[in-house]
Amino acid sequence: xxxxxxxxxxxxxxxxxxxxxxxxxxxxxxxxxxxxxxxxxxxxxxxxxxxxxxxxxxxxxxxxxxxxxxxxxxxxxxxxxxxxxxxxxxxxxxxxxxxxxxxxxxxxxxxxxxxxxxxxxxxxxxxxxxxxxxxxxxxxxxxxxxxxxxxxxxxxxxxxxxxxxxxxxxxxxxxxxxxxxxxxxxxxxxxxxxxxxxxxxxxxxxxxxxxxxxxxxxxxxxxxxxxxxxxxxxxxxxxxxxxxxxxxxxxxxxxxxxxxxxxxxxxxxxxxxxxxxxxxxxxxxxxxxxxxxxxxxxxxx
Numbered sequence: 001x002x003x004x005x006x007x008x009x010x011x012x013x014x015x016x017x018x019x020x021x022x023x024x025x026x027x028x029x030x031x032x033x034x035x036x037x038x039x040x041x042x043x044x045x046x047x048x049x050x051x052x053x054x055x056x057x058x059x060x061x062x063x064x065x066x067x068x069x070x071x072x073x074x075x076x077x078x079x080x081x082x083x084x085x086x087x088x089x090x091x092x093x094x095x096x097x098x099x100x101x102x103x104x105x106x107x108x109x110x111x112x113x114x115x116x117x118x119x120x121x122x123x124x125x126x127x128x129x130x131x132x133x134x135x136x137x138x139x140x141x142x143x144x145x146x147x148x149x150x151x152x153x154x155x156x157x158x159x160x161x162x163x164x165x166x167x168x169x170x171x172x173x174x175x176x177x178x179x180x181x182x183x184x185x186x187x188x189x190x191x192x193x194x195x196x197x198x199x200x201x202x203x204x205x206x207x208x209x210x211x212x213x214x215x216x217x218x219x220x221x222x223x224x225x226x227x228x229x230x231x232x233x234x235x236x237x238x239x240x241x242x243x244x245x246x247x248x249x250x251x252x253x254x255x256x257x258x259x260x261x262x263x264x265x266x267x268x269x270x271x272x273x274x275x276x277x278x279x280x281x282x283x284x285x286x287x288x289x290x291x292x293x294x295x296x297x298x299x300x301x
Contacts, residue, residue, distance in 0.1 A: 001037075008043060034046075041216075068080075100266055103126035106123070120135050136163075153202075153205050154202050156258070162254070165250070168235060169188070172208075172260060175202070186219065188230065216229050
């Protein structure tokens with residue numbers, strides 16, 4: 001279940017029992033495919049090729065339709081949609097990405113500990129620079145599923161972080177200390193060690209990119225994978241927001257100790273999971289044999 005037919009076995013068995021709905025998400029770029037089944041990564045940037053049962057012909061990178069198959073037995077499909085990536089590549093990325101820091105002032109941000117108080121950080125040469133201990137800022141807007149990226153720079157002894165949805169922190173420190181601990185550079189604070197020690201020396205800019213869908217998080221630091229679709233939970237810490245990890249929340253930048261600088265901060269909301277998780281699903285055993293259902297206005301019996 002979930003294999004790329006005759007080419008790649010699934011990384012894990014993620015199918016639900018018969019009679020329960022499964023959720024499949026696929027990203028196809030050229031001949032490279034990534035897929036999630038019920039939130040679990042089952043194919044990670046695998047290369048695909050046409051198979052012997054390909055009914056269309058041609059190269060795998062040629063445009064083509066989506067084909068739903070039914071070889072035997074009964075299979076139900078629903079909530080079927082697609083988002084063309086080719087269209088995005090023809091646009092400026094700014095049409096999709098939202099710039100969170102304008103490089104000039106704190107527009108769109110507030111004091112995370114007390115919104116009534118002013119932000120004590122500085123804006124210097126297009127960067128956000130922390131001030132003092134335990135000073136944090138947060139976005140006014142909130143998001144659910146998204147890709148996020150920024151650059152940051154540390155100084156000796158500095159300690160910061162980025163809190164996704166205000167509830168789960170990617171730790172930001174210099175390379176000193178234990179690089180592979182739950183409190184080291186790139187760790188998910190208190191939850192997950194990073195897979196690799198990827199932080200640059202103090203004084204150099206680091207590039208952080210994260211993708212959060214539901215309670216699953218993937219993170220790259222300086223182009224090295226440090227968290228691979230790990231499951232996260234809300235953390236019991238005074239600055240984190242209450243509520244389930246999957247609730248929408250802000251981006252929080254922390255200034256815990258000494259000086260951390262942040263720049264090139266942006267986010268891209270992911271609409272793929274919106275509307276699907278919130279759908280009121282009908283149990284499969286309630287479908288009658290003569291029931292008429294409609295997809296895109298076409299009646300199906």
